[in-house]
Amino acid sequence: KAPLPPGTKLLPGPPGKPLLGNLLDIPPQHSWLKFREFIQEYGPIVRLSIAGQEHVIIGKESIANDLLRERGTIYSDRYDAIASTQLLCDNMFLLFLPYGEQWRRSRRFMHHVTMSPVAPTYKPEQTLEAVRMLRDILRDPEDYQIVFECASVGIGMRLMYGQRLESGRDRECRTILGIVHELERVASPGAYLVDIFPSMLRIPDFLAPWKRYLKAQQRHDEAFFTEMVERTEKDMQAGKKARSWARTWIETKEKWGLSDREAIYMFGSVFDALATSTSSAMMSFVLAMVRNPEWFAKLQAEVDQVVGPDRLPNFDDMPNLPLVRACVKETLRYYPVTAGGFPHKLTQDDVYDGYYLKAGTIVHPVQWAIHRDPELYPDPDVYNPGRWLDPSFPTYKEPLTVYPNLQNYTAFGNGRRICQGISIAENSANLQVALLAWGSDIRRARDANGTEIIPPVYDYEIGFNVAPKPFKFMLTARSEAKAALIEQAYQQSLKEDPLL
Numbered sequence: 436k437a438p439l440p441p442g443t444k445l446l447p448g449p450p451g452k453p454l455l456g457n458l459l460d461i462p463p464q465h466s467w468l469k470f471r472e473f474i475q476e477y478g479p480i481v482r483l484s485i486a487g488q489e490h491v492i493i494g495k496e497s498i499a500n501d502l503l504r505e506r507g508t509i510y511s512d513r514y515d516a517i518a519s520t521q522l523l524c525d526n527m528f529l530l531f532l533p534y535g536e537q538w539r540r541s542r543r544f545m546h547h548v549t550m551s552p553v554a555p556t557y558k559p560e561q562t563l564e565a566v567r568m569l570r571d572i573l574r575d576p577e578d579y580q581i582v583f584e585c586a587s588v589g590i591g592m593r594l595m596y597g598q599r600l601e602s603g604r605d606r607e608c609r610t611i612l613g614i615v616h617e618l619e620r621v622a623s624p625g626a627y628l629v630d631i632f633p634s635m636l637r638i639p640d641f642l643a644p645w646k647r648y649l650k651a652q653q654r655h656d657e658a659f660f661t662e663m664v665e666r667t668e669k670d671m672q673a674g675k676k677a678r679s680w681a682r683t684w685i686e687t688k689e690k691w692g693l694s695d696r697e698a699i700y701m702f703g704s705v706f707d708a709l710a711t712s713t714s715s716a717m718m719s720f721v722l723a724m725v726r727n728p729e730w731f732a733k734l735q736a737e738v739d740q741v742v743g744p745d746r747l748p749n750f751d752d753m754p755n756l757p758l759v760r761a762c763v764k765e766t767l768r769y770y771p772v773t774a775g776g777f778p779h780k781l782t783q784d785d786v787y788d789g790y791y792l793k794a795g796t797i798v799h800p801v802q803w804a805i806h807r808d809p810e811l812y813p814d815p816d817v818y819n820p821g822r823w824l825d826p827s828f829p830t831y832k833e834p835l836t837v838y839p840n841l842q843n844y845t846a847f848g849n850g851r852r853i854c855q856g857i858s859i860a861e862n863s864a865n866l867q868v869a870l871l872a873w874g875s876d877i878r879r880a881r882d883a884n885g886t887e888i889i890p891p892v893y894d895y896e897i898g899f900n901v902a903p904k905p906f907k908f909m910l911t912a913r914s915e916a917k918a919a920l921i922e923q924a925y926q927q928s929l930k931e932d933p934l935l
């Protein structure tokens with residue numbers, strides 16, 4: 436082993452075994468729970484070595500920002516997990532692209548269509564989908580997962596391709612969700628040995644069914660992403676007027692320097708990024724309300740007071756609904772969607788606080804741990820939206836017409852690769868939460884003996900973009916009058932829908 440540069444030391448971390456390092460210390464599922472334990476034991480920045488690969492896990496927001504944001508020139512690369520980045524995505528997936536030209540070109544286009552001055556112009560589309568969500572969940576609360584997925588995927592199809600999703604059971608919705616879940620499975624640590632032993636890539640295809648499978652899946656995904664852009668093109672040729680990001684790209688291709696394939700994959704990757712993220716956050720919100728009914732009662736009281744009984748809440752109400760925004764933010768703190776954090780790769784040797792970090796180190800801003808740092812979040816294991824609204828907490832910020840909000844929030848990553856959908860996700864989640872509080876009662880279900888069922892605090896799906904496993908609760912309209920207003924708003928939204 437090369438000696439450390441003079442005056443530097445290695446980060447603390449659990450001792451490893453010969454060759455395997457810490458491989459066996461890390462559970463294949465929900466690794467962030469273990470990472471938090473390491474951080475509690477060794478401090479806010481911890482070194483792990485997994486089969487010769489250096490990893491650093493971070494459990495403090497200020498450290499994540501010092502490295503990933505302030506030293507962004509060297510902390511913005513991604514690592515090459517062979518099964519997912521190379522074989523399943525053919526090195527084309529935006530979220531996994533190396534910090535280089537193709538990433539820069541894609542990011543520039545995405546900035547143009549998602550940056551904060553443009554994001555508010557999507558409110559009409561987000562309102563249509565949010566009203567439909569409320570109407571559908573009241574009709575079929577047991578179908579809540581499909582209903583939230585329909586809202587997320589529905590917004591994605593509108594914004595990206597100018598297409599309307601009829602139902603959460605439609606082919607487009609199930610296909611994109613299938614693609615996301617398969618990507619999560621393939622990218623999970625330990626799913627494919629080739630990620631640990633890269634020389635396996637040299638095994639010829641005819642001897643490696645796993646390689647043939649991943650390549651076939653890649654062709655399937657690319658065909659779907661291509662079909663979606665072709666649909667936009669056909670609509671344009673047929674004289675349809677609907678705006679969309681694909682249309683913007685088609686009309687101004689020469690400005691962006693993206694090849695057709697790069698653009699198709701860019702849209703496909705973003706479709707992937709938005710298909711499950713907001714819906715996972717909404718499922719976590721309902722779980723938090725079922726577990727903490729006192730907060731749902733306070734939320735209803737705020738919305739009732741600001742909006743009154745005679746109309747549905749809308750975006751103009753948001754400055755007056757700080758608790759709605761606080762519940763969204765607290766939900767993403769307590770149940771971060773990307774709980775393990777999206778890893779960045781360091782491209783040059785670096786020294787931080789006297790500690791040596793080697794080029795090639797994979798850096799994990801572990802949201803589960805960062806969001807439970809007791810210095811920034813006292814009583815971190817308590818779900819308390821009040822921490823964003825009460826001046827005695829370190830997270831309080833005025834004015835409450837603006838804060839809390841999700842801009843630059845660690846739930847969306849850090850630095851140059853920070854999520855480009857923050858404003859879009861923020862608007863969707865805020866409005867959906869306000870509508871649920873205004874129009875529905877969410878209560879605990881009861882078992883056969885009449886005892887309330889309290890779902891477990893953390894029984895989540897596997898993957899890196901995680902939602903709670905199905906849980907039981909009751910959801911009903913708050914009154915017949917409100918149910919009628921919601922149906923009316925829905926019928927009106929059908930009349931106003933530019934895609935109908």
Ligand code: HEM
Pocket residue numbers: 529530531542545549705708709712713716772773776777778779846847848849850851852853854855856857859860
């Ligand atoms: C609650 C909803 C969402 C959450 C929690 C979330 C979270 C994240 C996280 C943690 C990252 C990685 C950041 C990093 O590497 O530091 C990311 C990247 C990204 N997200 Fe989101 N996201 C959400 C919604 C969306 C939406 C609606 C869009 C669509 C516009 C979107 C588009 C992207 C893109 C394009 C990237 C890639 C960044 C890159 O690699 O350069 N996300 N998101």
